[in-house]
Amino acid sequence: MTAPWSAGEEPQVYPIARxxxxxxxxQAIRALxxxxxxxxxxxxxxxxxxxxLARNTLTYGGGGTVSAGMVSVDGRRGVAAVFEDSGPGISDVExxxxxxxxxxGGLGLGLSGARRLVDDFQLRTAPGEGTAVTIIKWVR
Amino acid sequence: MTERIPILRIGKTLVVSVQFDLEDQTVLNLQEDLAEQIVAKSAQGVIIDISALEIVDSFVGRMLATVAAISRVLDARTVVVGMRPAVAITLVELGLSLGGVSTALDLEKGLAKLSRPTSSALR
Known part of the structure; x- marks a missing residue:
């Protein structure tokens, strides 16, 4: 598991189905x-x-879930979200x-744009095995 | 969802104020409604006020660009007004610079922009 959650900071899981x-x-990410x-x-x-990323999960992954919560590492705090689907996966990540x-039919800015907007970005995928994207924004 | 955003008319200008976080289908509805109303009301200008929006992602960004393009084809001009600074920073970093979209800082400046002759820099 590459889940970033530290002990005592259980994430909330939200469905991405429609x-x-x-x-x-x-709204949930805003509150966090x-x-x-x-x-x-x-x-x-x-x-x-x-x-x-939520729209990607819905459109390309056929739906899935997002786990979102606060993380703290070495005294740094941040907001993390993990988007997971069991869709077709991505064969050519680059x-x-x-x-x-x-x-x-999108603009092709979802993944690349999202990566630029956050501090940590991790993509885990394989053809036929779904996709998981983890993002973190740290408090400055 | 069948949620629809009201389109107001002042003279030859249509005014839309987006007041809440939009679902994708609502965004598409607005795009279609605006195209229809430009023709139905012979509108020459469209103002889209997004001052209440806390985020504009690529989907909404694309709608703004598409409405601007559609209105141009229908002999009208679109001005997007009221974008928050944090939204502007995020949009540009996301990779959407809204090149073909005319903007103004607020509704008043947007209306002023529309009242200038077409030959100005407005596309």
Whole structure:
């Protein structure tokens, strides 16, 4: 498991099954980011990244879940979210991470853009084995 | 979802104020409704106020660009007004610079922009 959660900081798990869930996830990440006292710009970046990844999970992964919560490592605090699906996975990760490349009808900014908006970004995927994306935004 | 955002009209200008976090389908509905209303009301300008929006992701960003393009084809101009600074920073970092979209800092400046002759820099 690459879950970033530290002891005593159990994440909440939210379903990503329909378009309305993306709105709920944005709200949940907003609440966490405020609780964690991320700056306004960092909150906005984290919520936007989560929105992109939640939509990816729905559109390309056929739905899944997101686990979101606070993390603390070496005295640093942050907000983390793990997006998981059991969809087709990504065969060419490098291509998928390229600005403007899309396998669907999108703009191709979801993965690459989300990576730029957060501090830590980890993509775990294999063809036929789904996709898991972990993002973290640390308090400065 | 069948949620729809009201489109107001002042003279030849349509005004939309987005007041809540939008579901994707609502975003698409707005795009279609605006195209329809531009023609139905012979509108020459469209103002989209996003001052209440805390985030604009690539989906909403694309809608803004698409509405701007559609209105251009329908002989109208679109101005997006009220974008928050944090939203602007995030959008650019995300990779969406909204090149073809005309913007103004608030509704008043947006209306002023629309009242200028078409030959100005507005696309």
């Amino acid at each position: 378009s309305g869930d993306v709105v709920h996830i944005r 980011s405020q609780q964690c006292r991320l700056s306004l710009v960092d909150q906005t970046k984290m919520i936007t990244a989560a929105s992109e 291509q998928a991470m390229t600005d403007g490349w899309t396998s669907g």
